[in-house]
Amino acid sequence: MGLDITTLRVTFGAVAVTLFVLFYLVSYRQTRSAYSGWWCAAIAFIFVGTIGYLLDGTPQQVWANPLANAVLVAGTVSVWAGARTLRTTRPAVVQLAAAPLLTLLASAVDDPATNTWSGGPVFLGMMALTIGLASWELWHLPASYRRVQAPLAVASGLLALLYLARCIVFLAVGQDGYVFTTYFGSATSTLVTMLLLVVVAFSAAALSAEQVASALRIRADRDALTGLLNRSGFLDVARLQTDRLARAEHPGTLILADLDFFKAVNDTYGHAAGDAVLQAFAESATTTVRSTDIVGRYGGEEFIFLLPGATVSRSEDVARSISMALRTYGAAPGLEMPTVSYGITAIEASDYDLMAAIASADRALYAAKAGGRDRAVPAPRIDRSTEAVAAEAREAGRLGSQ
Structure with a gap:
């Protein structure tokens, strides 16, 4: 049928x-x-x-x-x-x-x-x-x-x-x-x-x-104000990228950036102006870095970057370019963009340990702030053999004092 x-x-x-x-x-x-x-x-x-x-x-x-x-x-x-x-x-x-x-x-x-x-x-x-x-x-x-x-x-x-x-x-x-x-x-x-x-x-x-x-x-995973990755989103993506760098034994750098005297912007111009400054920095950063670089808002006025394959010298150039882009950003009349301080560390110096690299970049950022702000400071390269000798000496001294 x-x-x-x-x-x-x-x-x-x-x-x-x-x-x-x-x-x-x-x-x-x-x-x-x-x-x-x-x-x-x-x-x-x-x-x-x-x-x-x-x-x-x-x-x-x-x-x-x-x-x-x-x-x-x-x-x-x-x-x-x-x-x-x-x-x-x-x-x-x-x-x-x-x-x-x-x-x-x-x-x-x-x-x-x-x-x-x-x-x-x-x-x-x-x-x-x-x-x-x-x-x-x-x-x-x-x-x-x-x-x-x-x-x-x-x-x-x-x-x-x-x-x-x-x-x-x-x-x-x-x-x-x-x-x-x-x-x-x-x-x-x-x-x-x-x-x-x-x-x-x-x-x-x-x-x-x-x-x-x-x-x-x-x-x-996104910051609502800037559109960048938030802290948890950045850490998730950065861990995967750091693992890839480690497997390939390729270099990379991590940058922490902090807007100088940001509180003064809020106090002088209001929080709307502060939001505009954060958005301006985010846009300056994303238009400066490569598509393979990772950018996030780490918290408040602090931002974080992971640049796979980049050297510390290259990262210093990136930091200068971002600051230049921010200075020339078309903001509201009378609103002056703040300067930015950067702490930079080489990922391989921390044995591809992301959290150790962030801690190292944070110390370098503190040094940039203490040194007068509006600058990029690279973290000192860690010599693992020297660090091991120093650790053994400290441990021997501690035991000897007991």
Whole structure:
């Protein structure tokens, strides 16, 4: 007994409506993210396109079939656009419109009044292309999405392969060929697409939940005023980077920076001006350092930097450049930017011990403050053999006094 295409399409439409309602309520209303919005649009387009095919065999198919083809392709384009927003930005308008418009044009000129498969090769090819692009985007998502991306990318990839196979067979044997009608006809493909849509939609919902969790983690690790990593966020990232430096035996430096006489800024100009100064320093710092350097707000008016691969001399140059950028920063009229003191230490001098490096940089920062401020002071390089001899001498003296 063959599959009833009309019943399958009605069922497919009902599934699409259900998924749209669930996805809208569970995902989009909670996140308001571009990704969730694109997925809601995709499901809506797929529903409308499927309903359009119910007019096959009626006088309305002359416009319904070309429109349904174009709307279905618009749905798969929306899936691609949603996946793209998780990696970069949404595609340009011309990229979004190209595939649906080409499908509409090809279907409209291929005798849609009598040909239920008008524009078939273009429609199938565009479906394969756009779903394949979505699968590629999903597979290359950032590491934070790895737990939920695989089912979504694989299901999308399988669906793309199905439409590619349909396109190839359609071109080889035609719409009435035995292989196409038996294995790749509308009934079989609608059933497979419906099953994959359920898998994709629930995976997409899980991905949306992961997006919310990722955003919450980012907010928890960021300082709300400056946008830099907060202390705990910096320490988490810096520990990982320090471990990499240790494994590769590469150098690095750590800088502690403190705005000089910052309290006077608050007392003279008010706390809003103080916030503006902190934001100005954060922007001066982030535009000066490399993309591979790590910058955080350590607390109050104190900031911390980890510069992988940099020497102490290079870090002194970075400190001077940040101070110069801060001095020339366009602040409010009458507001003079404070000077900055820096303490710098080489990471390898602390045997890649992050907390020891911070303590060393803190001592150097104290020396910069005591030396007149507005300067960068490098911590003295620790000679481990000398330090060991001194420690043994202190221990011998302690025992001798007992």
